[in-house]
Amino acid sequence: MRSFHSFILASLVASLAACSPYSPDLGGAPFQCGAEEPKCPEGYACNDDGTGRMVCFSETGGVIDAGPIGFQCADDSILEGAGKNDTIQTAYATPVQAQFPMITLASLALCPEGDKDTYAITISRANSNLEVSTSWESGMPVSVSILGSGGAMLGNSMSSGPMSQRAYVANLPVGTYYAQAYGAANVKNNYKIAIVTN
Secondary structure: OHHHHHHHHHHHHHHHHHOOOOOOOOOOOOEEOOOOOOOOOOOEEEEEOOOOOEEEEEOOOOOOOOOOOOOOOOOOHHHHOOOOOOOHHHOEEOOEOOOEOEEEEEEEEEOOOOOEEEEEEEEOOOOEEEEEEEEOOOOOOOEEEEEOOOOOEEEEOEEEEOOEEEEEEEEEOOEEEEEEEEOOOOOOEEEEEEEEEO
């Protein structure tokens, strides 16, 4: 009988030794990061959830700024960066005009609710025109404004089709301008943005 109890005890110890404080299959839902490295288990990354709370998100299936149920936001964390590109001070610097007369960025998201995405455009030729368009596949509109260097609104978008909006400002002097995409206060949506200078 002693050998049977020894076998059970040895099996239990081996099972506990094989356990990790991090389960390898935790799903796509976010959970708080650990205080020390590794802050998240393998396959997860520690990121801000948009509220200042650092949580682990699945790198395979979970998206960076959406929960596991309901509306699934596109993963635009590469453009969002540490500054979250919500303001002109933390805007994503586009290569428009400096390298290309036009760019289109896809798989973008207004998430969480109330999110704004801001893109910097440096105009290097006097009297340039700036056109910014947003488009989306479903849901509520994604509006866009063109802002001056201090953040003053120069142009607001208007509908340019069933699922698109367009803002346009002509004859801009040399300087840095901003395109800011946004929705109504409670809107989450995925979208594309096209920025053209000429």
